[in-house]
Amino acid sequence: DGGITQSPKYLFRKEGQNVTLSCEQNLNHDAMYWYRQDPGQGLRLIYYSQIVNDFQKGDIAEGYSVSREKKESFPLTVTSAQKNPTAFYLCASGQGAGNTIYFGEGSWLTVV
């Protein structure tokens, strides 16, 4: 099946630990995005990438890191520097200007 796959769906993390969320797409899309959503809130952009080996900070990049070594993969690491990481994380991808952007099913991260 074609699409955007995020894993894991649910993740629990202890304070002080780093955690990496996976996002894989087989749609041959150039652009990929990571968003954070808190309960009852809108989507806030963490990082985005327009092409392999390149990415830009979004509005709330502090405490997060990404890599784009392959076109189909855009993993997000939530570091211990992120003070309030409990949230719903959404990955999206699109082919660029003039084309639609689609979302994966999301990952729920809870810090315990």
Place this chain on the structure above:
Amino acid sequence: GQNIDQPTEMTATEGAIVQINCTYQTSGFNGLFWYQQHAGEAPTFLSYNVLDGLEEKGRFSSFLSRSKGYSYLLLKELQMKDSASYLCAFRGATNKLIFGTGTLLAVQP
């Protein structure tokens, strides 16, 4: 700077028509998106406007005026399952996709 605004909540009656407005400000523009999001789920794509005018897709239509920085989503023949958040987003010149806070629509019987 870049800014996007939409109403926080709206209420409508089953079978009626509702219009959700969105205004935006950006120096570069590569399209306006609307998504539907049910609680606890990922957003699903509804529409994409890059040129001025009305795009119709079944019960849903979306309108764009680039000169006014304005868009609306029109939902006809409302059904209970249309109760959800509706997210407006614009894509800027560098493909950066910025979302509004979303409009929570409650459809009542």
